[in-house]
Amino acid sequence: MAVRTIEVRERVMARNDELAGGVRRRLADAGIVALNLVSSPGAGKTYLLEKTLAALGEELDIAVVTGDVQTQNDADRLARHTTRLVQAVVTGGACHLDALQVNTALDAIDLTRTRLLFIENVGNLVCPASWDLGELCKVVLFTVTEGEDKPLKYPKMFQNAKYAVLTKTDLLPYVPFDVALAKVNARAVNPALEFFEVSATNGSGMEAWFAFLRGLVASGATV
């Protein structure tokens, strides 16, 4: 038998990155700021978005693409707070969204009347870190009921995020969570990480989050 070797040297993520580049150009052409929300399941992505949509949905022309392994529960929850179509992507088992899914979801969104796009990724602190979706940046949520060492255990997600939102701060009196230590751990893996501390339940810290979003949209930073 004759065995022949074929050199390939092709990055496995090349196709996704190419598609993500297409999404990024599409968003830039339409002047849309896109944030990719990532976290473990249950950190409060949907609840933060519900409150954000209720407060700023009209003002900032917010559109949402939300991904889940099964059900469109999150899309149904979010739809109560906006007149806009909330695009649900059911991954059917996959642990992350990819750029092709986002590109397809954008087809159903009126981009001409969108200035801010949230992509709510599948709840998972591992896999979504590897997939570029064409977003401006990733925003990682983590919550006071998780351990302070989450950034050390899942460094890639925290390295790839530009902003971190500590959620459910209304529970701080009831849980042994050291906010300062959590920040030290997060900045150990990503010194440039910027923090928000919020409770979507009692509203604490939400004004700073809203001000940040207003500033981001006003800056027109799409790439």
Next chain:
Amino acid sequence: MHEMSVAMEIARIAEQKLGAQASMLCTVAVEVGDDSGLEPSSLEFCLDVVFRTPPFTGAKPEILRRAGNVLQVAYLEIDDGCPDD
């Protein structure tokens, strides 16, 4: 956790490179960085399954461990069934 997605993308790349020769594929070598976010043994398992599925006929995965976050198809080996030169 996403090793199967990655294995299927590797199969897509291999099929694109090989075309009608895909059934002759005998080895698929993949460079996997320690910071690539992938578990090498899990990827190997997924590749083994994917490359048993047509048009492939049971190519063996070879995982080449690397430093950093590299994740790429290094090379493919095909056996054309002809006698050695």
